Amino acid sequence: MAANVRPPDPGADGRGDLPPHIAAASLPRRASPASERTPVYAMVGNPNCGKTTLFNALTGLRQKVGNYPGVTVEKKIGEAYSQHGRPMKIIDLPGAYSLAARSPDEAVTRDVLLGRRADTPQPDRVICVLDATNLERSLYFVHQIFDLGRPVIVVLNMMDLAQRAGIEIDARELEARLGVPVIAGEAVHGRGVVELRLAMSRAELPLPRHRWDVPAPIAPAVAELQASLSEGDGRPPLVARAEALLLLTDFDTVRVAGSTPLSARTTGILDAWRQRWAGQGTDWSGTLIKSRYDSIHRLCHDVTRRTRTQGPSLSDRVDAILIHSVWGWLVFATIMALLFFSIFTLAEYPMNWIDSQVAALGDWVKSTMSAGDLRDLFTDGVIAGVGGIVVFLPQILILFFFVGLLESTGYMARAAFLMDRPMSRVGLHGKSFIPLLGSYACAIPGIMATRTIEDAKDRLVTILVAPLMSCSARLPVYLLMIATLLPGDALPAGTKAGIMLLMYFLGTAGAFGFAWLFKRTLLRSSPPLMILELPPYQPPRFKDILRHMVERAWLFLKNAGTIILAISIVLWFLTTYPKHPDPAASPDVQIAHSFAGQAGKVIEPLIKPLGFDWRIGIGLITSFAAREVFVSSMGVIFGVQAGDDNTAPIRDAMRAAVWPDGAPLFTPLVCLVLMVYYVFAMQCMSTIAIVKRETNSWRWPLFQIAYMTGTAWLVCFAAYQAGRALGF
Amino acid sequence: MSSAPIPLSPLCQLPAGRTGRVTRLTGDEGFCQRIREMGFGEAALVTKISGSSTSLCLVNGMRIALNHGAAMSILVEHLPAAAR
Ligand SMILES: Nc1nc2c(ncn2[C@@H]2O[C@H](COP(=O)(O)OP(=O)(O)OP(=O)(O)O)[C@@H](O)[C@H]2O)c(=O)[nH]1
Ligand SMILES: [Mg+2]
Numbered sequence: 001m002a003a004n005v006r007p008p009d010p011g012a013d014g015r016g017d018l019p020p021h022i023a024a025a026s027l028p029r030r031a032s033p034a035s036e037r038t039p040v041y042a043m044v045g046n047p048n049c050g051k052t053t054l055f056n057a058l059t060g061l062r063q064k065v066g067n068y069p070g071v072t073v074e075k076k077i078g079e080a081y082s083q084h085g086r087p088m089k090i091i092d093l094p095g096a097y098s099l100a101a102r103s104p105d106e107a108v109t110r111d112v113l114l115g116r117r118a119d120t121p122q123p124d125r126v127i128c129v130l131d132a133t134n135l136e137r138s139l140y141f142v143h144q145i146f147d148l149g150r151p152v153i154v155v156l157n158m159m160d161l162a163q164r165a166g167i168e169i170d171a172r173e174l175e176a177r178l179g180v181p182v183i184a185g186e187a188v189h190g191r192g193v194v195e196l197r198l199a200m201s202r203a204e205l206p207l208p209r210h211r212w213d214v215p216a217p218i219a220p221a222v223a224e225l226q227a228s229l230s231e232g233d234g235r236p237p238l239v240a241r242a243e244a245l246l247l248l249t250d251f252d253t254v255r256v257a258g259s260t261p262l263s264a265r266t267t268g269i270l271d272a273w274r275q276r277w278a279g280q281g282t283d284w285s286g287t288l289i290k291s292r293y294d295s296i297h298r299l300c301h302d303v304t305r306r307t308r309t310q311g312p313s314l315s316d317r318v319d320a321i322l323i324h325s326v327w328g329w330l331v332f333a334t335i336m337a338l339l340f341f342s343i344f345t346l347a348e349y350p351m352n353w354i355d356s357q358v359a360a361l362g363d364w365v366k367s368t369m370s371a372g373d374l375r376d377l378f379t380d381g382v383i384a385g386v387g388g389i390v391v392f393l394p395q396i397l398i399l400f401f402f403v404g405l406l407e408s409t410g411y412m413a414r415a416a417f418l419m420d421r422p423m424s425r426v427g428l429h430g431k432s433f434i435p436l437l438g439s440y441a442c443a444i445p446g447i448m449a450t451r452t453i454e455d456a457k458d459r460l461v462t463i464l465v466a467p468l469m470s471c472s473a474r475l476p477v478y479l480l481m482i483a484t485l486l487p488g489d490a491l492p493a494g495t496k497a498g499i500m501l502l503m504y505f506l507g508t509a510g511a512f513g514f515a516w517l518f519k520r521t522l523l524r525s526s527p528p529l530m531i532l533e534l535p536p537y538q539p540p541r542f543k544d545i546l547r548h549m550v551e552r553a554w555l556f557l558k559n560a561g562t563i564i565l566a567i568s569i570v571l572w573f574l575t576t577y578p579k580h581p582d583p584a585a586s587p588d589v590q591i592a593h594s595f596a597g598q599a600g601k602v603i604e605p606l607i608k609p610l611g612f613d614w615r616i617g618i619g620l621i622t623s624f625a626a627r628e629v630f631v632s633s634m635g636v637i638f639g640v641q642a643g644d645d646n647t648a649p650i651r652d653a654m655r656a657a658v659w660p661d662g663a664p665l666f667t668p669l670v671c672l673v674l675m676v677y678y679v680f681a682m683q684c685m686s687t688i689a690i691v692k693r694e695t696n697s698w699r700w701p702l703f704q705i706a707y708m709t710g711t712a713w714l715v716c717f718a719a720y721q722a723g724r725a726l727g728f
Numbered sequence: 729m730s731s732a733p734i735p736l737s738p739l740c741q742l743p744a745g746r747t748g749r750v751t752r753l754t755g756d757e758g759f760c761q762r763i764r765e766m767g768f769g770e771a772a773l774v775t776k777i778s779g780s781s782t783s784l785c786l787v788n789g790m791r792i793a794l795n796h797g798a799a800m801s802i803l804v805e806h807l808p809a810a811a812r
Contacts, residue, residue: 097762097765097766098762098765100761100762100765102758102762133789133790134788134789134790136767136788137766137767137788137790140765140767165789167789249761285757285761285764286760286761286764286769289761289764289765289769290764290769290770293764293767293769315791316777316791319777319778319784319791320778323778323784324778325780413793416793417782417784417793420781420782420793420795421781421782424781424795424796429795430782430793430795454758527797528795528797529755529756529759529794529795529797529798529801530782530793530794530795530797530798531759531762531763531766531768531792531793531794531798532792532793532794533790533791533792533793534784534791534792534793535791536791
């Protein structure tokens with residue numbers, strides 16, 4: 001009887017096909033979302049098959065889309081309305097190849113589907129998104145989903161690519177064979193979205209009809225485990241079956257954090273079967289996979305037709321260059337050089353414009369308000385602080401544009417391929433480079449992206465070194481220091497870009513070096529095995545990129561308008577009060593007398609060996625919140641100091657700054673050392689918070705602060721002292 | 729069995745442009761399972777596109793990158809150049 005364990009057959013009315021213990025439980029014949037409850041849909045499928053594109057089209061949200069596997073790494077909930085105007089919940093999930101999760105992102109998908117996440121409702125219905133160019137592999141996951149016994153809607157996505165590859169799929173036949181709605185579409189062009197919404201609006205959806213018998217050698221084990229799971233662990237019958245299959249194929253499912261532990265009886269049965277098989281040498285997981293593939297293979301044979309055999313595709317021809325061991329690197333270097341060059345040349349015009357607007361605003365305030373502390377608060381606090389940082393918006397947008405271009409064309413995965421070799425030298429694999437490359441934009445999404453890494457220790461190593469990659473928040477600091485370092489516009493953009501490139505190189509080298517160190521000491525593990533799918537190249541989706549840029553711009557401005565504004569005001573206050581007894585005291589004397597001045601003097605001994613004075617020290621402290629705050633802090637400090645009738649750019653005020661003995665403060669050496677400090681130091685609250693969340697402890701973020709900032713101090717100390725000794 | 733012995737070697741040694749058939753997976757259990765789940769298991773045809781330390785292969789129309797360790801643990805029999 002055990003071999004009969006299979007999903008119910010909706011073809012007939014009765015439940016004759018069901019084994020008695022399932023039929024006995026009141027399994028709804030057709031699952032209809034109860035009218036009083038909002039139906040919950042889960043969006044699942046292989047990585048990069050277009051789930052998020054579809055999710056965005058349905059919900060109107062703007063979740064991140066990109067042409068490489070592993071863009072979505074956390075569940076995202078959205079709402080859509082049915083044809084009748086009823087709300088429906090949709091959960092977008094990370095891509096997965098199988099319910100037997102191998103990495104944390106796949107585990108999110110598995111746990112949501114199995115109803116193990118307390119913060120997420122268990123989905124009532126499942127939307128399976130398939131990559132039509134790869135039907136067989138897509139169906140493997142669907143096959144497992146069918147076991148869950150929930151109504152399923154299948155979306156055959158990427159039909160355009162399939163057609164181009166000469167693959168014809170008979171969607172009607174597939175629908176007939178599976179017994180669930182099958183919708184052919186191209187999410188990226190909006191095709192199929194209306195049909196999907198219609199299908200989702202149906203009050204009743206059929207359960208899958210596709211039959212598959214658990215292979216005979218395993219069937220008794222499945223039956224026994226299933227019975228124990230439904231009786232001892234209170235699982236609904238079909239979930240029990242799916243979970244039984246999962247427990248037998250995936251060791252990790254047993255110890256999932258946060259899920260309720262299995263009953264002793266179930267664990268006992270599981271162990272007994274495993275031991276028995278180990279003794280017999282039965283490869284149960286292989287048998288199970290093969291059996292599923294056999295049934296899928298027959299299905300695919302009947303519903304697909306190859307209209308022509310494919311020669312090398314365009315992607316193959318492009319790949320011949322882009323992942324070539326010589327040309328590939330050349331292209332990679334060119335892309336990077338182009339990025340830095342455009343940051344200096346293209347951004348110049350909008351930056352100058354914003355600069356002049358900020359100055360004009362300052363002048364306007366000065367001319368309209370009467371002199372006094374309130375006016376100074378506006379000009380020296382708010383405008384100098386926030387304005388000083390907003391001018392760097394164009395550069396940040398250019399950076400995000402480039403990263404967006406890499407992500408949406410499919411180059412990201414190629415960079416991972418190219419980097420696999422150097423990464424293997426430090427003990428990681430090429431996949432770890434995707435989070436690192438993403439960290440050039442911002443370490444937070446980069447650290448999230450490490451969820452695609454299978455090995456826990458490798459993932460931790462990647463998290464630890466990711467913030468060393470120079471992120472967009474360092475950009476304003478680098479740019480300000482380069483501007484102070486190299487006065488005048490006479491110098492070619494190439495030199496400035498070169499210095500910047502050096503800083504990025506330093507950060508990247510640091511990341512590799514520390515990864516090497518950690519893999520050999522703290523987090524030793526065997527060299528990882530990498531399997532990475534390279535998606536076909538796609539033309540860049542400028543709409544998606546622009547959307548993402550607008551989002552980042554908004555975030556940047558919001559930060560400037562809230563955190564940076566607040567810090568600037570507080571800092572202005574701290575640099576203005578208490579007032580020097582002599583009202584005619586020079587701004588220099590006044591600021592030294594202020595709270596900030598006194599506090600700065602306390603830490604000065606610590607940073608003086610690096611060539612920094614207490615004013616820079618104040619910037620180092622405030623920029624613990626976020627690196628770009630350094631720039632606004634310099635704006636406030638040197639704005640306050642510059643006195644009343646000056647709205648010149650900060651860099652001019654900084655260039656004029658001197659030590660008490662009259663020696664210039666921002667010598668070229670100090671500017672460089674300060675940049676190096678920001679390359680290495682851990683100066684970002686949000687990163688600390690995300691590392692805490694992702695590693696589930698304070699240990700690693702604290703360690704990260706210690707090792708990064710410690711390194712920053714040591715490297716800067718060495719660089720400054722060496723520079724001084726050489727006469728700079 | 730056919731008369732000429734078919735050379736059996738790890739995937740990383742398959743020359744670029746040649747096709748082989750997967751005959752055995754070594755390596756840890758989780759890895760083997762995933763390779764099979766991706767349709768890359770025993771009997772799958774795999775064409776090496778390029779690569780020395782990191783390999784790029786074509787399996788069932790998908791491009792899959794494998795690092796050296798992964799390519800070492802997949803054993804293939806070389807098929808004659810014409811068979812594709
Ligand atoms: N040609 C074509 N491209 C598509 C289609 N649907 C999505 N894409 C593209 O496929 C890529 C992946 O899309 P996503 O929506 O990010 O895929 P996903 O399934 O959410 O990916 P993960 O979150 O990484 O699992 C993007 O570059 C999309 O623009 C389609 O129907 N045709
Ligand atoms: Mg996604």
